[in-house]
Amino acid sequence: MAKKLLIDLRKFRDHNITGPSDKHMPEGIDSPSPNTNGLKTIRELAVFQYTCRRCEEAPCIDVCPAEALEKDEQGIVTRYTNLCIACKSCVAICPFGTMMNDFFEHKRTGGDYFDLNDEHEMNKFLEACPDGAAEMVEMDEDPEQNIFKLTDKVLVKEIPWEGLK
Numbered sequence: 001m002a003k004k005l006l007i008d009l010r011k012f013r014d015h016n017i018t019g020p021s022d023k024h025m026p027e028g029i030d031s032p033s034p035n036t037n038g039l040k041t042i043r044e045l046a047v048f049q050y051t052c053r054r055c056e057e058a059p060c061i062d063v064c065p066a067e068a069l070e071k072d073e074q075g076i077v078t079r080y081t082n083l084c085i086a087c088k089s090c091v092a093i094c095p096f097g098t099m100m101n102d103f104f105e106h107k108r109t110g111g112d113y114f115d116l117n118d119e120h121e122m123n124k125f126l127e128a129c130p131d132g133a134a135e136m137v138e139m140d141e142d143p144e145q146n147i148f149k150l151t152d153k154v155l156v157k158e159i160p161w162e163g164l165k
């Protein structure tokens with residue numbers, strides 16, 4: 001079985017709250033991503049797919065001054081990176097704290113993005129991740145263990161909102 005990257009969103013979230021604020025979290029890019037509205041990090045894709053509660057009257061979409069957010073045909077919130085002005089109004093208004101505090105910052109020149117299709121960059125990404133937040137595994141998705149498929153190469157560990165089960 002081919003190895004896959006497993007990211008644990010709970011550990012990324014913990015680190016986002018308690019980790020040093022001056023250290024950027026590494027971002028993995030798995031292109032071509034299933035989302036064509038811009039280059040998306042796997043953390044953003046995973047959070048909108050598995051953490052977001054898909055509010056019917058989504059305050060994040062309503063508050064966005066740039067009309068950069070919309071729902072796709074499955075009800076998954078998606079962000080147009082070319083429109084987003086990184087104001088973070090959506091991050092602040094989400095009643096469930098879905099988006100991590102460092103989301104959508106224009107911050108990452110010089111090594112915060114890693115191409116997960118390149119073995120060398122993948123290794124650098126794994127080294128840069130908070131302890132236990134990312135690892136290589138030989139398995140498929142396993143909902144019993146709260147492990148879900150994001151892409152053919154990426155699995156996500158998250159306790160999904162009841163409404164998604």
Ligand code: SF4
Pocket residue numbers: 052053054055058059060061077093094095096097098099
């Ligand atoms: S407000 Fe939060 S939970 Fe609701 S749709 Fe937006 S991101 Fe998802």
Ligand code: SF4
Pocket residue numbers: 063064065066067068069079083084085086087088089090091104
């Ligand atoms: S951070 Fe981007 S997506 Fe969020 S409200 Fe601001 S412009 Fe819209």
